[in-house]
Amino acid sequence: MQSTLVALVEDKPGVLxxxxxxxxxxxxxxxxxxxxxxENPGVSRMTIVVDDSRTNVEKVAQNLYKLVNVIRVDxxxxxATVLRDLALIKVQADGGSRRSEIMQLVDTFRARVxxxxxxSLMIEATGTEDKIDxxxxxLRPYGIVEMVRTGxxxxxxGKSGNGHK
Amino acid sequence: MKKTGAEIVWAMLEHEGVEVAFGIPGGTIMHTxxxxxxxxxHHVLVRHEQCAAHAADGYARASGKVGVAIATSGPGATxxxxxxxxAMMDSSPIVCITGQVSxxxxxxDAFQEVDITGITLPITKHNYxxxxxxxxxxxxxxxxxxxxxxxPGPVLIDIPKDVQQKxxxxxxxxxxxxxxxxxxxxxxxxxxxxxAAQLINQAERPVILAGQGVMMSGAMxxxxxxxxxxxxxxALTLLGKGGFPESHPLALALMxxxxxxxxxxxxxxxxxxxxxxxxxxxxxTGRLDAYAPFAQKIxxxxxxxxLNKVVKADVAIHGDLRQVLEQLLPLVLPNDHAMWLERIDxxxxxxxxxxxxxxxxxxxxxxxHFINEIWEATAGQAIVVTDVGQHQxxxxxxxxxxxxxxLITSGGQGTMGFGLPAAIGAQMARPDKEVWxxxxxxxxxxxxxDLATIMQERLxxxxxxxxxxYLGMVRQWQEFFYNKNYEATPLLGPDFVKLAEAYGIPAWxxxxxxxxREAIAAARACNGPALIDFEIAQEGDEANVYPMVPAGAxxxxxxxxxxxxxxxxxxxxxxxxxxxxAVAMMAEV
Numbered sequence: 001m002q003s004t005l006v007a008l009v010e011d012k013p014g015v016l017x018x019x020x021x022x023x024x025x026x027x028x029x030x031x032x033x034x035x036x037x038x039e040n041p042g043v044s045r046m047t048i049v050v051d052d053s054r055t056n057v058e059k060v061a062q063n064l065y066k067l068v069n070v071i072r073v074d075x076x077x078x079x080a081t082v083l084r085d086l087a088l089i090k091v092q093a094d095g096g097s098r099r100s101e102i103m104q105l106v107d108t109f110r111a112r113v114x115x116x117x118x119x120s121l122m123i124e125a126t127g128t129e130d131k132i133d134x135x136x137x138x139l140r141p142y143g144i145v146e147m148v149r150t151g152x153x154x155x156x157x158g159k160s161g162n163g164h165k
Numbered sequence: 166m167k168k169t170g171a172e173i174v175w176a177m178l179e180h181e182g183v184e185v186a187f188g189i190p191g192g193t194i195m196h197t198x199x200x201x202x203x204x205x206x207h208h209v210l211v212r213h214e215q216c217a218a219h220a221a222d223g224y225a226r227a228s229g230k231v232g233v234a235i236a237t238s239g240p241g242a243t244x245x246x247x248x249x250x251x252a253m254m255d256s257s258p259i260v261c262i263t264g265q266v267s268x269x270x271x272x273x274d275a276f277q278e279v280d281i282t283g284i285t286l287p288i289t290k291h292n293y294x295x296x297x298x299x300x301x302x303x304x305x306x307x308x309x310x311x312x313x314x315x316x317p318g319p320v321l322i323d324i325p326k327d328v329q330q331k332x333x334x335x336x337x338x339x340x341x342x343x344x345x346x347x348x349x350x351x352x353x354x355x356x357x358x359x360x361a362a363q364l365i366n367q368a369e370r371p372v373i374l375a376g377q378g379v380m381m382s383g384a385m386x387x388x389x390x391x392x393x394x395x396x397x398x399x400a401l402t403l404l405g406k407g408g409f410p411e412s413h414p415l416a417l418a419l420m421x422x423x424x425x426x427x428x429x430x431x432x433x434x435x436x437x438x439x440x441x442x443x444x445x446x447x448x449x450t451g452r453l454d455a456y457a458p459f460a461q462k463i464x465x466x467x468x469x470x471x472l473n474k475v476v477k478a479d480v481a482i483h484g485d486l487r488q489v490l491e492q493l494l495p496l497v498l499p500n501d502h503a504m505w506l507e508r509i510d511x512x513x514x515x516x517x518x519x520x521x522x523x524x525x526x527x528x529x530x531x532x533x534h535f536i537n538e539i540w541e542a543t544a545g546q547a548i549v550v551t552d553v554g555q556h557q558x559x560x561x562x563x564x565x566x567x568x569x570x571x572l573i574t575s576g577g578q579g580t581m582g583f584g585l586p587a588a589i590g591a592q593m594a595r596p597d598k599e600v601w602x603x604x605x606x607x608x609x610x611x612x613x614x615d616l617a618t619i620m621q622e623r624l625x626x627x628x629x630x631x632x633x634x635y636l637g638m639v640r641q642w643q644e645f646f647y648n649k650n651y652e653a654t655p656l657l658g659p660d661f662v663k664l665a666e667a668y669g670i671p672a673w674x675x676x677x678x679x680x681x682r683e684a685i686a687a688a689r690a691c692n693g694p695a696l697i698d699f700e701i702a703q704e705g706d707e708a709n710v711y712p713m714v715p716a717g718a719x720x721x722x723x724x725x726x727x728x729x730x731x732x733x734x735x736x737x738x739x740x741x742x743x744x745x746x747a748v749a750m751m752a753e754v
């Protein structure tokens with residue numbers, strides 16, 4: 001099973017290194033780690049996905065709290081949460097019929113084409129990792145030239161924020 | 166008022182109550198040294214930066230205050246690393262200040278540049294690279310707060326040379342620190358405390374496991390009150406020594422790998438373990454799946470990450486130990502565990518019979534004997550600073566103490582070379598106390614250059630070298646587990662008496678118990694430092710640390726102290742013992 005942790009951290013130099021170093025030192029396995037700004041200047045938000053069959057999630061949270069720059073950690077795995085991954089996928093598409101087939105698949109997955117070249121299409125997809133895995137599976141036979149995924153970001157549903165000042 | 170970064174460093178150290186700093190100047194930190202005389206901080210020049218960190222650590226452990234070490238960039242900073250890791254593992258509050266190359270050349274592989282904040286990231290509680298002189302005062306204030314609060318630990322501040330040189334308008338920062346993610350814990354959860362009290366009131370065979378957290382949270386009195394009210398015996402971890410008086414009838418002595426058999430047996434037979442400010446180190450538990458199989462466990466620690474890390478607790482309380490004990494005290498019932506204590510005392514009597522101290526004099530010197538002589542001579546009131554190895558375990562066994570912060574030793578990291586420099590710090594912190602270093606000949610040679618520092622500061626430290634011409638603990642393991650293959654453990658040392666003489670330190674050599682007694686008396690009569698080279702048994706059962714839980718064994722599978730049957734020709738008559746050659750005394754230099 002995968003667990004999702006959301007950590008609010010001070011936006012200071014080296015914080016990402018501290019978190020990454022903690023995972024390496026304690027021998028924790030990270031499936032994905034994303035960092036970005038939040039509504040509060042000075043606070044960044046990390047979404048950390050760990051494989052809880054190999055890593056004790058409670059210990060991850062407790063050790064994250066030992067980092068002075070970590071403000072708050074929530075395990076949102078069991079909460080009603082919106083989970084999203086974003087992917088950019090470049091697919092070979094030189095022939096006419098292949099191109100329209102791909103466009104149909106893209107529509108079905110509610111993804112969109114963001115760049116068209118003579119011999120390729122770039123597709124942008126957001127959704128759960130499962131959905132994107134599904135899209136990748138059906139695109140693979142056409143020839144995936146290049147792909148990048150952001151890794152999971154997460155936010156709990158409802159009006160309560162990730163309560164910091 | 167305008168101040169340079171260098172002046173701000175000293176003004177802030179003074180402001181934080183620092184009286185002494187240990188260090189060595191160099192290219193990128195000399196600017197900070199320049200204005201030192203204008204401030205009330207004494208500087209101790211050590212001979213290797215590792216010793217600066219250990220001395221700061223020893224200072225912190227002896228006083229409970231934050232110790233300070235200073236080094237230059239590059240090798241000066243990397244030399245601190247062993248000392249920082251040692252302080253981290255044993256939760257010792259130190260602040261290390263390092264010089265760094267100027268900000269414009271950081272990252273260019275400038276002369277003596279090293280990424281010390283990167284290097285020390287996993288071995289500090291927190292660290293800083295100060296890129297702007299405006300931040301410096303606040304950073305120093307935060308660093309001291311972080312080092313000493315919560316679970317204490319080392320903090321490093323890396324200050325580039327140009328930041329030391331720049332001037333700014335200086336005011337002392339507010340007392341408050343702006344650390345939104347850092348909140349040391351106070352009281353424990355009331356429901357959990359109540360649940361713990363219930364288990365305590367029901368227990369028939371409880372044992373308290375007291376760790377260093379007792380002293381860190383200032384819970385000595387609370388622990389004693391709790392133990393007495395609930396009639397619960399108290400076993401100590403190595404770093405927990407001093408948290409509960411060992412002369413107390415409820416004291417169970419050291420637990421774990423080289424703990425007393427009766428302490429370990431009590432743990433294995435207990436129906437309730439109360440782990441107070443300790444972390445179930447592997448040296449304490451032995452084989453985990455056989456650890457205290459009948460016991461429910463209550464674990465109190467101020468570091469949540471320690472709870473359920475090694476041993477699953479039935480009640481895990483995240484809190485400051487003193488406050489949790491004060492919460493518990495009114496909830497626990499006065500109890501009487503006479504039957505349980507009687508059983509333990511039976512085991513204790515067995516252990517005493519085997520104790521090497523009770524062997525008749527046979528003309529040899531075993532380390533426990535000279536340590537016992539030091540204990541008797543100092544009435545157990547000295548601060549004993551050990552190095553790491555066999556003598557460390559013997560010191561823990563044979564220097565019982567009733568006083569907190571009186572056994573200073575590298576526990577978690579097991580850092581050889583720690584003893585002498587840590588004693589420098591301890592003596593600076595406690596000039597009123599008699600400080601003894603007990604070190605093996607192996608560890609002593611790792612930092613013995615700092616004898617010069619002791620002389621330069623005229624510190625009256627007594628140094629006892631437990632000299633068996635071996636890396637003794639490794640040799641013991643080789644004897645037990647590697648077919649006596651003494652690979653790389655025989656050790657050629659210098660003549661320590663002559664070595665001391667070269668530094669101007671009076672020294673003696675002792676080869677039997679009588680010489681040991683006399684040398685200790687002579688060393689104690691010195692006003693300044695003194696050194697004794699104790700030539701101890703090299704092999705045989707007097708040369709091994711017992712009891713011992715072999716690696717991978719359960720606590721109750723200890724190798725006990727050998728029983729000793731003396732053949733008639735071995736025993737010495739009192740006359741013979743008295744007729745042994747007297748100690749060869751060096752002239753005072």
